[in-house]
Amino acid sequence: MDSPQSHPCRQLFELKDTATATATTDADTATNHNHNNHTAPQKPKLSSLSAADLRSEFAHHDPAVARINNGSFGSCPATIIAAQHRWHLRFIQQPDDFYFNVLQSSILRSRTLIKDLINADHVEEVSIVDNATTAAAIVFQQTAWAFAEGRFNKGDATVMLHYAYGAVKKSVQAYISRAGGRVIEVQLPFPVRSNDEIICEFRKALEQGKSDGHKVRLAVIDHITSMPSVVIPVKELVKICREEGVDRVFVDAAHAIGCTEVDMKEIGADVYTSNLHKWFFCPPSVAFLYCRKSDETLDLHHPVVSHEYGNGLAIESGWIGTRDYSAQLVVPEVLEFVNRFEGGIEGIRKRNHEKVVEMGEMLMKAWGTNLGSPPKMCSSMVMVGLPVCLGILSDSDALKLRTHLRDCFGIEVPIYYRAPKDGEIDPITGYARISHQVYNVVDDYYKFRDAVNKLVNDGFTCAFLSD
Amino acid sequence: MDEVPRANGESNDHSNPSKKPKISSSLSLITQLQIQQEFAHHQDGVARINNGSFGSCPASILAAQRRWQLQFLRQPDSFFFNYLQKSILQSRTIIKNLINAHHAEEVSLVDNATTAAAIVLQHIGWGFAEGQFHKGDAVVMLHCAFQAVKKSIQAYVTRAGGSVIQVELPFPVRSKDQIIAEFQRALVIGKANGRKVRLAIIDHITSMPSLIIPVRELVCICREEGVDQVFVDAAHAVGSVHVDVQEIGADFYVSNLHKWFFCPPSVAFLYCRKSPLSLNLHHPVVSHEYGNGLAVESSWIGTRDYSSQLVVPEVLDFINRFEGGIDGISKRNHDAVVDMGEMLAKAWGTVLGSPPDMCPSMAMVGLPASFGISSDDDALKFRTHLRDHFQVEVPIHHQAPKDSKVGSRNGNNCITAYARISHQVYNKVDDYIKFREAINQLVHDGFTCKVLSQK
Numbered sequence: 001m002d003s004p005q006s007h008p009c010r011q012l013f014e015l016k017d018t019a020t021a022t023a024t025t026d027a028d029t030a031t032n033h034n035h036n037n038h039t040a041p042q043k044p045k046l047s048s049l050s051a052a053d054l055r056s057e058f059a060h061h062d063p064a065v066a067r068i069n070n071g072s073f074g075s076c077p078a079t080i081i082a083a084q085h086r087w088h089l090r091f092i093q094q095p096d097d098f099y100f101n102v103l104q105s106s107i108l109r110s111r112t113l114i115k116d117l118i119n120a121d122h123v124e125e126v127s128i129v130d131n132a133t134t135a136a137a138i139v140f141q142q143t144a145w146a147f148a149e150g151r152f153n154k155g156d157a158t159v160m161l162h163y164a165y166g167a168v169k170k171s172v173q174a175y176i177s178r179a180g181g182r183v184i185e186v187q188l189p190f191p192v193r194s195n196d197e198i199i200c201e202f203r204k205a206l207e208q209g210k211s212d213g214h215k216v217r218l219a220v221i222d223h224i225t226s227m228p229s230v231v232i233p234v235k236e237l238v239k240i241c242r243e244e245g246v247d248r249v250f251v252d253a254a255h256a257i258g259c260t261e262v263d264m265k266e267i268g269a270d271v272y273t274s275n276l277h278k279w280f281f282c283p284p285s286v287a288f289l290y291c292r293k294s295d296e297t298l299d300l301h302h303p304v305v306s307h308e309y310g311n312g313l314a315i316e317s318g319w320i321g322t323r324d325y326s327a328q329l330v331v332p333e334v335l336e337f338v339n340r341f342e343g344g345i346e347g348i349r350k351r352n353h354e355k356v357v358e359m360g361e362m363l364m365k366a367w368g369t370n371l372g373s374p375p376k377m378c379s380s381m382v383m384v385g386l387p388v389c390l391g392i393l394s395d396s397d398a399l400k401l402r403t404h405l406r407d408c409f410g411i412e413v414p415i416y417y418r419a420p421k422d423g424e425i426d427p428i429t430g431y432a433r434i435s436h437q438v439y440n441v442v443d444d445y446y447k448f449r450d451a452v453n454k455l456v457n458d459g460f461t462c463a464f465l466s467d
Numbered sequence: 468m469d470e471v472p473r474a475n476g477e478s479n480d481h482s483n484p485s486k487k488p489k490i491s492s493s494l495s496l497i498t499q500l501q502i503q504q505e506f507a508h509h510q511d512g513v514a515r516i517n518n519g520s521f522g523s524c525p526a527s528i529l530a531a532q533r534r535w536q537l538q539f540l541r542q543p544d545s546f547f548f549n550y551l552q553k554s555i556l557q558s559r560t561i562i563k564n565l566i567n568a569h570h571a572e573e574v575s576l577v578d579n580a581t582t583a584a585a586i587v588l589q590h591i592g593w594g595f596a597e598g599q600f601h602k603g604d605a606v607v608m609l610h611c612a613f614q615a616v617k618k619s620i621q622a623y624v625t626r627a628g629g630s631v632i633q634v635e636l637p638f639p640v641r642s643k644d645q646i647i648a649e650f651q652r653a654l655v656i657g658k659a660n661g662r663k664v665r666l667a668i669i670d671h672i673t674s675m676p677s678l679i680i681p682v683r684e685l686v687c688i689c690r691e692e693g694v695d696q697v698f699v700d701a702a703h704a705v706g707s708v709h710v711d712v713q714e715i716g717a718d719f720y721v722s723n724l725h726k727w728f729f730c731p732p733s734v735a736f737l738y739c740r741k742s743p744l745s746l747n748l749h750h751p752v753v754s755h756e757y758g759n760g761l762a763v764e765s766s767w768i769g770t771r772d773y774s775s776q777l778v779v780p781e782v783l784d785f786i787n788r789f790e791g792g793i794d795g796i797s798k799r800n801h802d803a804v805v806d807m808g809e810m811l812a813k814a815w816g817t818v819l820g821s822p823p824d825m826c827p828s829m830a831m832v833g834l835p836a837s838f839g840i841s842s843d844d845d846a847l848k849f850r851t852h853l854r855d856h857f858q859v860e861v862p863i864h865h866q867a868p869k870d871s872k873v874g875s876r877n878g879n880n881c882i883t884a885y886a887r888i889s890h891q892v893y894n895k896v897d898d899y900i901k902f903r904e905a906i907n908q909l910v911h912d913g914f915t916c917k918v919l920s921q922k
Contacts, residue, residue: 062542073543073770081540085533091732092529094510095521096860100851130752133769137752148596148627167769171753179596277770284539285771301622303751304578304585309618321581321615322521322725323733327772403548412544 048340058439066411066444070435071229071255071381074278083333084283087326103325107318110331114288117335117345118272119263127289127314128328129302132254133167135273135289136220138313139250140175142300143218147179152217154180157209159202159246160220161186163228168220168252181217184209188230190418191372191383195233202237206244216246223253223267223274224260227416229381229433230373231260238268248296254287255279258345259352259379264290270297277327279380279437280345281334286327289313341438348438352380356436359445360384363434366449367456372418372431381435383416385428386452391461392417392430400465401430409451497788505785506893514859514898518889519677519703519829522726531781532731535774551773555766558779562736565793566720567711575737575762576776577750580702581615583721583737584668586761587698588623590748591666595627600665602628605657607667607694610635613674616700620668629665632657636673636680638866639820639831639875643681650685654692664694671701671715671722672708675864677829677887678821679708686716696744702735703727707797707827712738718745727797727828727891729782731775737761789892796892800828804890807899808832811888814903815910817877820866820885829889831864835906836880839915840865846884848919857905861886 049057057077061067067075087106091098111126120126129135146152158176160168162185172183186205189197209216219241223234234251241249251269256262258279264272272290276282291297291313300313304320338345357375360382364370372383392398398417405411416431434445497505505525509515515523535554539546559574568574577583594600606624608616610633620631634653637645658664667689671682682699689697698719704710706727712720720738724730739745739761748761752768766773786793805823808830812818820831840846846865853859868881875882888899 060537060541062545065542067542069544073539073547076540089508091521092524093508094513094515094860095732096517097510097854099521130771131769133754134752140753141751145626166755167753170755170757174749174753174757178593275770283772284543285769303589304582305588305615305619305622306581307614307618309622321579321733322723323578324731324772324775406545412542 048342054438061439064410065406066409066413066447068434068436068440068444068448069412069414070437070440071226071278071433072414073284074275075281075437075439076277076283077281077337079337080281080283080330080334083330084326087329088324091324091326104318106329107325110328111288111314113331113335114276117262118257118288118290119265120290121265122293124312124314125264125290125293125297127291127302127317129273129287129289129317131277131285131287132165132252132273132275133171135271135287136168136171136250136252137175137303138289138300139218139271140171141303142296143181144175144179145299146217147176147181152181153214155182155212156215156217157182157184158218158220159184159186159205159209159216161188161222161225161232163188163190163225163230164220164222165226165252165254172220176218182209182214188225190228190230191370192230192377193374195236195377198230198232199236199240203240203244206240206246210244216241216244217248219246219249221249221251221269223251223262223272224255224379224381226254227414227433228372228383228418228431229255229379230383231377231379234269235267242268255379255381257288258349259381260349264292270294271300276331276334279349281337282330283327286331289317349380352436352438353378355440356380356382356434359436359442360434363432363445363449363452367452369428380437381433383431383433386415386430386432387456388426388428389456389459389461390430390452391463393462396467397462397465398430400467401462404465405448405451409447411448411451413448496790502892509893512858514857514861514901516888516890516894516898516902517860517862518891518894519674519726519887520862521732522723523729523891523893524725524731525729525785528729528778528782528785529731531778532774535777536772539772539774552766554777555773558776559736559762561779561783562724565705565710566722566736566738567713568738569713570741572760572762573738573741573745575739575750575765577721577735577737577765579725579733579735580613580700580721580723581619583719583735584616584619584698584700585623585751586737586748587666587719588619589751591629592623592627593747594665595624595629600629601663603630604663604665605630605632607632607634607654607657607664607689609633609668609670609673609680611638611673611675612668612670613700613702616668624666630662632664636678638676638678639818639833640678640825641822643679643684643825646678647681647684647688651688651692654688654694658692664689664692665696667694667697669697669699669717671699671710671720672703672827672829674702675862675887676820676831676866676885677703677827678831679825679827682715682717690716703827703829705736706793707800707829709794709797712740718742724779724782725775728793729785730778734775734779737765797828800890800892801826803894804828804830804888807890807896808888811886811899811903811906815877815906817882818875820875828891829887831885831887833875833877833882834863834884834886835910836877836882837910837913837915838884839917840884841916845916845919849884849916852919853902853905857901857908859902859905861888861902863887 115123115126184205186201249269250271253274257274270292275287277285302316306319308316308319341348363384367387369385395417398415402415413432420427560571563571563574669685686697696718699717701722705722718740723735725733750764754767756764756767789796808819811832817833843865846863850863864885
């Protein structure tokens with residue numbers, strides 16, 4: 001059995017040498033880089049996690065699966081699941097008392113911690129919602145009203161990335177197109193080599209939006225695209241939006257918190273959303289929606305209207321009918337968990353990035369392919385090219401290959417189909433989006449490497465997979 | 468057969484989910500002790516006579532929910548691709564049979580009635596925005612509609628240019644004929660200047676004050692008076708009154724399952740009768756399923772915990788351990804709450820707010836006039852006082868009397884407040900005795916709400 005020193009986990013993280021989880025005092029601030037000593041209960045700081053602790057925190061993950069897809073559904077440590085159960089049970093025990101005396105102050109506490117984490121100015125700017133999909137609906141519904149009520153002219157534009165998340169595209173259709181807005185998609189190259197390529201395409205799209213005397217009413221910019229996954233230079237794009245007179249900028253940062261740096265004042269968007277259950281260890285599901293204080297933000301509403309309607313989005317979102325709000329209440333416990341790692345969330349993020357790039361390069365060398373973007377445009381996820389001989393020729397092939405890897409090799413990894421462009425000879429048409437989170441071990445990626453090598457050796461192509 | 472442990476969260480015996488499960492002769496009925504164990508997590512010492520607000524969930528269902536949650540957490544991708552949709556469909560199919568809907572597509576699962584109201588009203592809002600409805604066309608609602616629904620009407624209908632007709636319902640009320648007459652009158656007046664009524668929102672069981680509304684008759688009146696569509700807000704209905712959507716005949720019908728149907732928070736169904744209009748209902752949280760029908764849209768609104776939607780099969784098993792299943796439970800709840808209500812009214816010298824046949828599993832019991840509860844604020848403070856000082860959990864309704872001749876009397880004074888007592892399977896007579904004694908104590912002490920305002 002691996003000793004803590006030689007266990008693969010050890011190689012990935014600089015764990016402290018504590019054998020048992022005994023409480024230490026707050027004097028040890030060297031490892032706590034987070035500016036959050038304002039959690040209401042002043043408890044002694046827990047010692048950091050040993051390798052054994054870490055394993056047991058994620059022991060509920062299916063051990064037979066190389067789980068290299070943290071990006072899709074995230075992950076939640078056992079400690080947090082237990083904390084969530086406790087909150088849940090408190091409600092169930094005496095719901096009226098919980099509703100009147102506990103719920104709102106607990107949600108406010110979570111919002112306050114998030115506000116500090118993301119460098120927002122006011123806690124009213126931070127609302128908690130289920131997920132980025134909900135946040136998008138909130139933003140787009142406001143835009144739809146503006147068209148319906150005549151503040152925007154039919155044909156005014158919304159600019160979004162071609163690689164915007166599927167749900168977001170549908171939401172734009174459901175609210176903005178339906179209300180008379182025009183949608184312009186920014187065509188991004190992939191593979192991509194530098195930020196300049198993205199910035200160039202974005203400028204072109206803005207020009208298009210402003211043609212014929214129309215205004216660009218809204219820009220929807222991913223912070224980290226989903227498929228294919230690339231870190232977008234949001235700060236630069238927001239600046240360009242301001243220069244070009246775009247009314248409002250909405251950053252869809254579903255993946256961002258815990259995966260890249262998130263500073264509202266730095267980025268400068270009007271509205272910014274990120275899930276907390278993807279890379280921030282919260283249970284499913286919870287996200288924050290940041291709305292910079294302005295006249296327009298007064299008109300943002302949660303689409304599920306309760307008696308709180310008109311009291312501000314944060315308050316409206318704090319009660320949308322009887323539901324289980326427990327996932328929103330564990331943010332304090334999550335912060336405690338995160339601070340048991342060297343460097344807190346920043347340390348985790350940095351090490352995830354380094355490791356996923358390392359693993360991506362290992363895989364690409366083993367398969368003779370390439371990465372979809374340079375390391376500095378990768379977050380805790382990397383797009384790794386798959387061997388051309390696998391014959392991934394459609395979105396359907398990509399999904400079938402993913403299923404095949406799950407069912408026959410115990411590997412969970414999403415596959416992206418990249419359509420060939422004119423003139424390309426034997427291009428790579430399939431990319432795997434590998435993730436790295438604290439529970440991953442090198443063996444997960446070796447397993448994937450070997451599976452693909454086997455498929456290549458066996459002469460496998462996607463044509464063999466039935467519908 | 469039902470004793471097989473469900474280790475992986477999957478229910479067994481669902482090879483034919485459309486078959487209504489019968490009580491297996493090998494299963495004995497649930498005992499009193501088992502019922503107490505199922506609700507042992509309820510806070511000790513509290514007379515919990517408010518099942519109506521937040522419902523209740525037995526321990527075995529909570530355990531089933533945990534198993535579903537864990538299955539997702541263990542391997543979420545596999546759960547998403549291989550289990551989630553078919554498990555939701557299983558729940559929807561059971562509900563379809565329960566409410567006598569014709570097609571599973573007519574049954575969508577959403578978080579709660581508040582969400583369902585937003586879905587229906589957003590659809591009406593688009594009708595105005597896109598010019599199918601004219602500015603001034605009306606939506607009809609009951610004056611005592613749930614506050615969230617009123618706000619939703621404001622947010623989607625009034626904002627889009629629609630007008631609102633409110634139907635004042637009498638309370639206290641003596642018979643459903645009073646309600647029918649009042650509704651008919653208000654509808655005719657509301658349409659008087661040629662307004663078209665695009666939607667009527669009718670509660671099946673009002674929240675505060677709580678009454679069973681004769682929905683079937685009111686839906687008929689709506690049809691006769693040319694109302695376009697009828698939405699029945701039946702948040703409390705499933706598990707406390709018989710629900711047959713064919714009989715009721717509404718276009719849209721919503722009920723929570725976490726109030727009286729033992730599901731964990733939270734889950735509700737929205738029934739939408741198949742028609743060309745129902746194709747245009749959408750969940751406001753738009754996902755990649757947009758356009759595939761409301762039921763499918765609602766089954767994926769982004770990454771979330773859907774586990775409370777998945778335990779409907781387990782809940783049916785639980786219910787069928789009771790004599791008479793859900794019908795037996797609701798009948799006994801009704802009988803008990805009326806019993807207890809009459810006991811309290813007698814003890815305090817007050818009255819019930821409605822005749823027993825208009826009470827579901829809740830009853831409105833008049834409080835002594837001497838308390839001087841004269842506003843909604845007083846009512847809330849009084850409720851808090853009961854919780855904090857007497858460990859009694861019961862919502863209080865303030866009823867402003869129209870004139871002193873019409874209101875109910877308590878001695879020489881008008882009753883201005885009613886307690887909405889609930890009865891669910893976990894309640895005991897002691898819960899109501901505790902409440903009775905608390906009120907008697909307060910009367911004896913000469914308590915009035917003025918005392919609370921001084922805090």
